[in-house]
Amino acid sequence: MxxxxxxxxxxxxxxxxxxxxxxxxxxxxxxxxxxxxxxxxxxxxxxxxxxxxxxxxxxxxxYKIRGAYNRLAKLTAEERERGVVAASAGNHAQGVAFAARELGIHATIFMPVGVAIPKFQATRAYGADVVLSGSIVDETLRAAADFAAETGAVLIPPFDxxxxxxxxxxxxxxxxxxxxxxxxxxxxxxxxxxxxxxxxxxxxxxxxxxxxxxxxxxxxxxxxxxxxxxxxxxxxxxxxxxxxxxxxxxxxxxxxxxxxxxxxxxxxxxxxxxxxxxxxxxxxxxxxxxxxxxxxxxxxxxxxxxxxxxxxxxxxxxxxxxxxxxxxxxxxxxxAASDRYLKLTIMLPDRPGQLARISEILAGANANVVEVLHTRHGRGLQISQVELDVSVETRGTDHRKQVIEALRSAGYDPVVDDE
Incomplete structure (x- = not known):
């Protein structure tokens, strides 16, 4: 070093x-x-x-505004006259667009076709011409480089x-x-x-x-x-x-x-x-x-x-x-990654009171039900079965285990979505 x-x-x-x-x-x-x-x-x-x-x-x-403004501020008068071009999925685009506006330089920004709408709108709001090109950033960068070669605009790289x-x-x-x-x-x-x-x-x-x-x-x-x-x-x-x-x-x-x-x-x-x-x-x-x-x-x-x-x-x-x-x-x-959101699939006999029973067990385990899907038409279901997909909030790993164990102790066999 x-x-x-x-x-x-x-x-x-x-x-x-x-x-x-x-x-x-x-x-x-x-x-x-x-x-x-x-x-x-x-x-x-x-x-x-x-x-x-x-x-x-x-x-x-x-942070992108820092590098973008420092680069644009050092352009010569002739380079500023030619304008600048950049490619980005968002932050570099906004940094260059903002810096160009502050320095009175025309900016063209290439962004991927699937760019998030808020980033697209923010870049355009800073006064840049925004061109959607390419499905990934590497393709967008090539399009910006081609534009620089064709027009003489100064390419502002995002990092190099x-x-x-x-x-x-x-x-x-x-x-x-x-x-x-x-x-x-x-x-x-x-x-x-x-x-x-x-x-x-x-x-x-x-x-x-x-x-x-x-x-x-x-x-x-x-x-x-x-x-x-x-x-x-x-x-x-x-x-x-x-x-x-x-x-x-x-x-x-x-x-x-x-x-x-x-x-x-x-x-x-x-x-x-x-x-x-x-x-x-x-x-x-x-x-x-x-x-x-x-x-x-x-x-x-x-x-x-x-x-x-x-x-x-x-x-x-x-x-x-x-x-x-x-x-x-x-x-x-x-x-879900923090074990605070649990999705379960439970096969139930098709008779009255089963959904109420599951709700009672979950309530007894202090699990908050977020979403329930109750269907008789799932693939592979027997005529006498229904499938219950239930999503619940849990407090963490230990509580998650308690909820699953409460269902198993009551005779049910829950399938955990991520297991």
Whole structure:
């Protein structure tokens, strides 16, 4: 790992501390210093103080405004005249559109055909021309690159550019200004723009102060290009699997980002879809924070036991732009992943009083019924049988077991939906 002591020129590929400080003056024209909140719940889980850096409360709903504005602010007059183009499923799109509006630059933003409507509307509301193209972000990126080649518009990459990385790095300075004793910073990773910037900032600042700081990156397991790439020793493309964390679903690391992460990031871990859903639910209930799936993976890593305690820990919540319909599905999934939502199928004899009996058992077990489907027409049912599908709220793993046991003790054989 590189030793970062020279603030004028670093021995690695990232920005120097002086460059990051200069970017802070530029980024500060539009980006708000976001709050850092203590989480007692996560502190108990980790066994060390945990604070949340709330970039979900940033203007445009994510940290992306930092890198986008820093990059656009450095364009020449001739480049500004040509306009800019970007491709994104949401946060980078909004960051570029907002920055372009503030700087008086025309922006064209390419977004995937299935992009969430709120993200599409927000990007267009910032004044950008929005073009829907491609079913996945990689296809959308190619369309944006083709547009840049045809029109001369300046392509603004989402992560693989020094100006973008330097803009994101200003977040690291804010963290250490507010939490000078931070020992660990946990950061979501997609292409690597945020973590390569923040790691550059906090590692150099800590080295200047004569101490060390640990940086841990987190990827969704279904889109984990960095573990593969770090093992291979070079940026390696992977096949993506569908993930709710679409904001960090990138098939190949950025070249510059990879160099920085390889040299100075201490560890990269992955989290499952259930881990992410559970983290979003915890943030909603315990911290009163609406956080998108990609922005919640830092907390997911803590809840999943992927982070060892090591002094004061700061988890970055990188964004809060989530489609309400997705939020609804994620909450249901998070409840199930936390053993607080139980779906059962029970075969009953077709005679009066059976449904009332099941209701009595569930009530006796203090389980709250959410939904019931009672049918005589299921495939494979005997003429004398009915099928009961019932969904109930439970208080957790132990209560879930009690509900199932209560039904079995009464002579029923419930089939659990996820078993």
């Amino acid at each position: 590189a030793t970062l002591t020279d603030t004028t020129r670093t021995p690695f590929a990232g920005p120097s501390l002086d460059e990051i400080e200069s970017a802070r003056a530029i980024v500060g024209r539009v980006a708000e210093p976001t709050p850092i909140e203590t989480s007692r719940y996560l502190t108990d889980v980790l066994g060390a103080p945990v604070l949340l850096k709330c970039e979900n409360l940033q203007r445009t709903g994510s 550019h020094l100006d973008v990385i330097t803009g994101q790095a200003t977040l690291g300075l804010e963290i250490l200004d507010a939490v000078p004793d931070a020992a660990t910073v946990i950061i979501p990773i997609g292409g690597g723009g945020l973590i390569s910037g923040v790691a550059s900032a906090v590692k150099q600042r800590a080295a200047r102060d004569g101490r060390e700081i640990r940086v841990i990156g987190v990827q969704a397991a279904n889109a984990a290009s960095y573990p593969v790439s770090l093992t291979a020793g070079e940026p390696t493309e992977i096949s993506l699997v569908a993930t709710i964390a679409d904001g960090i679903a990138v098939s190949k690391p950025g070249a510059l980002n990879f160099e920085i992460i390889r040299d100075i990031v201490d560890e990269v871990v992955t989290v499952s879809e259930d881990d992410i859903a559970r983290a979003m639910l915890v943030l909603l209930e315990r911290a009163k924070m609406v956080v998108e799936p990609a922005g919640a993976v830092s907390v997911a890593a803590i809840l999943a036991g992927k982070v060892a305690p090591n002094g004061t820990t700061v988890a970055i919540l990188s964004g809060g732009n989530i489609d309400p319909l997705l939020m609804q599905r994620v909450i249901s999934h998070g409840l």
